[in-house]
Amino acid sequence: MHIAVLAGDGIGQEIMVECLRVLEALSLPDLKLEHADVGGVAYHKHGHPLPPETLALVHSADAVLFGAVGDPACDNLDRHLRPEQAVLGLRKEMHTFANLRPAKAFAGLEGLSALKPEVAGAIDLLILRELTGDIYFGDKGRRTTDAGLREGYDIMSYDENEISRIAHVAFKSAQGRRKKLCSVDKANVLQTSVLWREVVNEVAADYPDVELSHMYVDNASMQLVRNPGQFDVMLTGNIFGDILSDQASMCVGSIGLLASASLGEGTKGLYEPIHGSAPDIAGQGIANPSAMILSAAMMLRHSFGMEAEALRIETAVAEVLQAGVLGHDLGGKASTTEIGDAVVARLSAS
Numbered sequence: 342m343h344i345a346v347l348a349g350d351g352i353g354q355e356i357m358v359e360c361l362r363v364l365e366a367l368s369l370p371d372l373k374l375e376h377a378d379v380g381g382v383a384y385h386k387h388g389h390p391l392p393p394e395t396l397a398l399v400h401s402a403d404a405v406l407f408g409a410v411g412d413p414a415c416d417n418l419d420r421h422l423r424p425e426q427a428v429l430g431l432r433k434e435m436h437t438f439a440n441l442r443p444a445k446a447f448a449g450l451e452g453l454s455a456l457k458p459e460v461a462g463a464i465d466l467l468i469l470r471e472l473t474g475d476i477y478f479g480d481k482g483r484r485t486t487d488a489g490l491r492e493g494y495d496i497m498s499y500d501e502n503e504i505s506r507i508a509h510v511a512f513k514s515a516q517g518r519r520k521k522l523c524s525v526d527k528a529n530v531l532q533t534s535v536l537w538r539e540v541v542n543e544v545a546a547d548y549p550d551v552e553l554s555h556m557y558v559d560n561a562s563m564q565l566v567r568n569p570g571q572f573d574v575m576l577t578g579n580i581f582g583d584i585l586s587d588q589a590s591m592c593v594g595s596i597g598l599l600a601s602a603s604l605g606e607g608t609k610g611l612y613e614p615i616h617g618s619a620p621d622i623a624g625q626g627i628a629n630p631s632a633m634i635l636s637a638a639m640m641l642r643h644s645f646g647m648e649a650e651a652l653r654i655e656t657a658v659a660e661v662l663q664a665g666v667l668g669h670d671l672g673g674k675a676s677t678t679e680i681g682d683a684v685v686a687r688l689s690a691s
């Protein structure tokens with residue numbers, strides 16, 4: 342089990358420490374952790390946010406654990422050198438087109454959600470976000486209009502193969518859950534979404550046991566707050582999935598709780614929290630490591646088929662939250678290390 346560990350920037354470094362302690366507490370027989378620089382840290386050391394040595398490690402490893410990237414000191418760099426380019430580049434390089442972002446209520450946290458407790462308590466959904474296409478990867482740039490005005494542009498595009506492969510993942514995921522799939526788009530305005538809806542409807546023919554619905558993204562955003570319990574699997578494109586998942590995190594209680602798995606055709610996956618490097622709290626030891634720890638659980642499940650070990654981690658995190666060990670993001674006082682300590686203690690007791 343050879344894991345590339347890319348902690349990255351800001352709180353990425355802090356939460357990764359706790360995540361690795363949790364993995365080590367499982368005493369996995371052949372765990373090999375190998376670290377490499379990514380993001381702003383890599384730019385400052387090697388002149389590139391995703392240096393060749395990091396890519397080489399990623400290619401040789403069985404899976405990648407990724408913290409977060411983003412460094413305000415890099416804000417004015419050329420687009421290709423910005424830390425964020427590293428995570429986009431990695432997703433593309435690893436062909437991890439399917440991003441699983443589960444959002445599930447934690448017992449005891451309902452009152453800390455941005456929603457009414459009874460509404461929050463019903464959350465158990467999976468956002469299936471397409472990850473290697475859309476407006477993120479289309480032609481983009483700056484130019485001057487004929488009238489001499491500065492103009493920025495980003496082309497949004499999807500081809501039918503990109504849509505159908507993520508749709509298959511979504512239908513299969515729904516089959517393993519409550520068999521409901523809601524595809525989220527903006528087909529009343531965007532041509533990419535018209536095609537998206539067309540292709541999803543075609544793929545649906547292979548999955549007659551799954552109940553498919555379509556929803557416009559603006560409505561979906563509202564429905565996530567009004568009645569998130571109605572959703573099982575939400576299938577959507579790259580940009581909509583980015584936004585909806587941050588929103589879903591606050592319905593659960595905090596962005597520090599939501600993990601993700603980015604998968605392609607094989608078993609090699611990229612596992613990272615949905616949040617970023619949080620420069621506003623970096624270095625203070627108060628970041629919530631739960632999302633990072635839960636991402637490691639997703640890694641054990643999806644890359645190594647270790648369902649029992651994944652569940653052990655997930656149960657430990659849930660119990661720690663239920664016991665009231667809460668980070669600052671949830672109105673508590675527990676530090677990053679204290680949360681890590683509590684999860685490790687639960688694991689040792691289980």
Ligand SMILES: NC(=O)c1ccc[n+]([C@@H]2O[C@H](COP(=O)([O-])OP(=O)(O)OC[C@H]3O[C@@H](n4cnc5c(N)ncnc54)[C@H](O)[C@@H]3O)[C@@H](O)[C@H]2O)c1
Nearest residue numbers: 409410411412425597615616617618619621622628629670
């Ligand atoms: N995958 C990634 O690496 C990733 C994801 C999102 C943002 N970013 C980058 O991170 C940088 C900061 O972006 P942002 O501020 O918009 O988003 P962010 O997710 O880093 O932070 C948003 C807010 O949530 C809080 N927060 C985030 N994670 C937390 C945690 N684990 N515990 C407690 N509080 C937490 C932060 O303190 C901040 O107030 C930017 O450079 C951005 O591009 C990277």
Ligand SMILES: CC(C)[C@H](C(=O)O)[C@@H](O)C(=O)O
Nearest residue numbers: 425426428429583615616617
């Ligand atoms: C940092 C950024 C490129 C990234 C994205 O937009 O995908 C982040 O917001 C995420 O959700 O992982």
Ligand SMILES: [Mg+2]
Nearest residue numbers: 583584587615
């Ligand atoms: Mg995001």
